């Protein structure tokens with residue numbers, strides 16, 4: 001049996017008629033940039049995230065970059081973030097001229113350890129950039145308390161966590177702004193790159209809107225140096241259809257995760273933790289075991305796609321060597337990076353597929369002892 005990490009074809013097949021109609025609608029209109037579909041999506045995503053504003057952008061990476069800019073982060077500033085994330089999180093900080101300052105993770109949730117943030121705050125610290133990794137919100141209450149105490153902005157990296165909640169509140173609604181990714185394999189994925197900045201702050205929304213279209217509100221009048229970072233009308237049309245199904249898809253992921261949590265309880269693996277009051281939406285289902293590499297090899301050999309997210313923590317990436325971190329500086333992230341393994345959890349998986357994954361994990365541990 002072959003089981004990929006995501007099966008986008010299966011998802012498309014399930015809503016093909018609606019998607020095709022929406023895409024053809026845009027093609028018939030020949031209106032591709034900043035159209036009605038984008039406006040509709042901005043309203044719907046803002047409502048979904050329970051915030052006032054949404055600004056459609058080219059990607060989640062751009063949502064981080066423009067979000068940081070709109071929050072006033074600039075050359076010489078420091079931004080506190082996690083080293084256990086996709087490169088875009090820290091890349092965005094550097095691309096606005098600031099310095100990422102990495103704080104180690106909580107080994108149970110893989111999110112930034114709020115207890116270690118304050119010791120990294122300096123006179124130059126201007127923001128905290130927590131990542132809601134794998135679909136689980138970072139521990140936002142203490143992060144908000146620290147930000148308020150030290151007058152810091154918060155930009156949430158919600159790329160993996162649309163629809164996740166923390167004490168009943170949606171990801172993206174805690175900080176000054178939230179960055180969403182519509183990368184095709186995300187829980188809400190476009191047919192190409194896409195992203196959005198969500199915020200309750202009118203000034204942040206306005207500035208992001210200005211920046212995303214060459215610093216222009218009126219054609220050929222440019223008030224700021226900006227970007228070309230608009231979400232395509234075509235992508236928005238796809239996303240407007242998919243958004244209707246998102247809650248159902250998230251429920252499917254949660255159901256699959258619950259199946260795995262139960263079935264894996266008798267094996268020597270750490271299954272994902274969902275702290276009380278949080279809703280994990282399982283963009284990724286992560287197992288933890290010191291035997292992750294060998295288990296991955298076994299699963300791959302037997303047709304099950306599995307991967308380490310992320311095999312090299314950001315502070316040890318070559319591109320950040322200028323920051324001066326060395327091995328051992330952020331031990332929890334370093335340990336997690338060699339022990340985590342993602343197994344498929346997408347909502348279209350059949351019972352047979354889930355059982356096959358468990359069967360293969362069982363075979364591995366029988367052999368490995």
Ligand SMILES: Cc1ncc(COP(=O)(O)O)c(C=O)c1O
Pocket residue numbers: 059060061062085086088089131157159160180181182183193194195
């Ligand atoms: C945690 C995280 N941040 C940022 C991004 C960047 O999003 P995008 O690929 O849409 O630029 C991603 C996804 O790829 C991500 O997983």
